[in-house]
Amino acid sequence: MNLVPLIQLNRGGTLECLHFGAIAVVNTQDRLLAHSGDADWLTFSRSTLKALQALPFMQADGPKQFGFSQEQIALMCASHSGEEQHISQVQGMLDKTGLTYKALRCGCHVPRFYSLLDIAPPPDAVFDDRHNNCSGKHAGFLAYCVQHGLSLDDYIDPMHPLQQAIRLEVARAVGMDANDFKMGIDGCSAPNYALPLSRLAYGYARLASGMRDAEFGDSFHALGQAMTAHPDLVSGTGRNDLAFMRAGRADWVSKVGADGVQVLGSKSRGEAFAIKIIDANKDALFAASVEVLEQLGWLDDAQREELKPWRAQPIVNVRGLTVGERLPVFKLQTA
Numbered sequence: 093m094n095l096v097p098l099i100q101l102n103r104g105g106t107l108e109c110l111h112f113g114a115i116a117v118v119n120t121q122d123r124l125l126a127h128s129g130d131a132d133w134l135t136f137s138r139s140t141l142k143a144l145q146a147l148p149f150m151q152a153d154g155p156k157q158f159g160f161s162q163e164q165i166a167l168m169c170a171s172h173s174g175e176e177q178h179i180s181q182v183q184g185m186l187d188k189t190g191l192t193y194k195a196l197r198c199g200c201h202v203p204r205f206y207s208l209l210d211i212a213p214p215p216d217a218v219f220d221d222r223h224n225n226c227s228g229k230h231a232g233f234l235a236y237c238v239q240h241g242l243s244l245d246d247y248i249d250p251m252h253p254l255q256q257a258i259r260l261e262v263a264r265a266v267g268m269d270a271n272d273f274k275m276g277i278d279g280c281s282a283p284n285y286a287l288p289l290s291r292l293a294y295g296y297a298r299l300a301s302g303m304r305d306a307e308f309g310d311s312f313h314a315l316g317q318a319m320t321a322h323p324d325l326v327s328g329t330g331r332n333d334l335a336f337m338r339a340g341r342a343d344w345v346s347k348v349g350a351d352g353v354q355v356l357g358s359k360s361r362g363e364a365f366a367i368k369i370i371d372a373n374k375d376a377l378f379a380a381s382v383e384v385l386e387q388l389g390w391l392d393d394a395q396r397e398e399l400k401p402w403r404a405q406p407i408v409n410v411r412g413l414t415v416g417e418r419l420p421v422f423k424l425q426t427a
Contacts, residue, residue, distance in 0.1 A: 094130035094133070095130065096112060097422065098128065098376065099369075099376040099404060099419070100419045100421045101416060103416035104415070111369050111371055111373050111376035113129060113352070113369040113370050113377075114131065114133040114289055114367070114368055115127055115129065115384060116131035116290040116367075117293060117365040117384070117424065118297055118365075119297055119362055119363045120297045120304070120363075122267055122294050123427075125363065125426070125427055127290075127427060128422045128424050131288070131289055131290045132290050133368055134287070134288055135288075135368045136276055136353070137287050137292055138278060138279075138353055139171040139225075139350060140348070140355045141284060142168065142171070142226075142347065143169040143345075143347065144262045144299070146168045146315060147258070147261035147308065147311055148254070148257040149233075149239070150311035150314060151261065154232075154236060160185065160188065161181075161184075162314075162318045163181050163318070164228075165314055165315065166318040166319055167185065167231070168229055168231070169229070169315060169319050169347065170229070170326045171225045171326070171327060171347075171349075172227070172228060172325065172326070173204045173225070173327065174202075174205055174219075175205050175329065177324070178227075178325060179222050181325060182231050186222075186234070189231075191238070191244075193221050195234055197221075197230065197247065197248045198230045201219070201224055202219060203219065203223045204225055205328055208330050225280075226278075236254055240253070240254075255282075255283050258283075259283070265295045265298060265299075266292065267291060274286040289368060290366070292353075293366040296347075296355045296356070297357050297363055297364035299357055300344075300357030300362065300364060302316050304362065319347075320340070320342045320344070327348075333346045333348055335399065335402060339395045340356075340358075340395075344357070344359075348377075352369035352372035352373065353366070353368050353369075354378075356381065358390060363388075365388070367381055379402065379404040379418055381402070383403065383404065383420035404419050404420050405418060
């Protein structure tokens with residue numbers, strides 16, 4: 093499988109857990125700079141794909157046509173927590189396209205901020221598809237369909253013109269042939285693609301480069317600026333993408349996907365890394381991501397302190413006793 097140990101957990105001096113994965117670091121010239129494990133490990137991109145799924149709408153000047161704000165562009169890239177700030181932006185997007193939440197096909201779940209903050213929803217709370225963490229992406233999908241006079245009921249069908257346009261634009265962005273994509277259906281019912289980690293990293297290196305990208309410059313600039321200006325809308329209170337992009341001081345474009353995938357691009361460097369933890373452990377994923385930043389030399393002292401809660405560190409139980417440690421056990425290899 094060519095996956096390598098990335099994060100190790102010890103308890104009482106004895107190995108308890110070992111989290112395997114792979115990492116790829118790529119620049120805008122499509123050069124593999126460093127890796128750990130198989131840089132071409134095939135992984136479903138999950139929500140890291142959202143910014144690239146917005147490309148057809150961005151390329152068609154959709155935000156300008158509908159008057160979408162920068163906040164609403166950020167929502168198209170979001171895996172939001174269902175807080176009021178998120179729902180109001182999604183509703184605004186629907187209002188501008190003349191639709192209601194009933195047009196959304198992402199499904200409904202309890203907003204994630206309840207579980208993240210360890211609080212129970214009010215007993216009289218009522219939720220709908222707007223509260224789905226992918227509703228911003230779907231509102232963008234619907235806007236594209238309205239813009240181009242496409243059917244709405246089946247916009248998540250893989251053969252729908254919207255999804256075919258997304259497939260082609262994503263392929264261009266990551267430097268692949270769309271016919272080579274492995275497709276699956278994501279948690280929000282939309283098509284999703286499995287990509288080699290190096291391809292996903294390349295797409296985010298280009299995204300982070302913004303106007304310097306000859307093919308998608310305007311779109312990548314708008315998407316990257318929206319994400320870094322509004323990381324609270326891309327994720328939510330207490331979330332990883334919010335913490336990483338704030339620590340990046342508008343230079344890092346970060347996006348986490350479900351089941352152990354994360355991508356982070358640097359605007360100033362024109363580089364990005366993609367990482368997969370094969371057992372999907374979030375603590376291990378975030379700790380490995382901070383360690384990649386450390387090994388790449390992207391962190392200063394202030395950023396190290398800011399990201400301390402996310403990095404590998406001693407494990408403390410509910411009584412405040414140190415009972416173990418989480419450690420990075422990989423070394424990036426220069427390609």
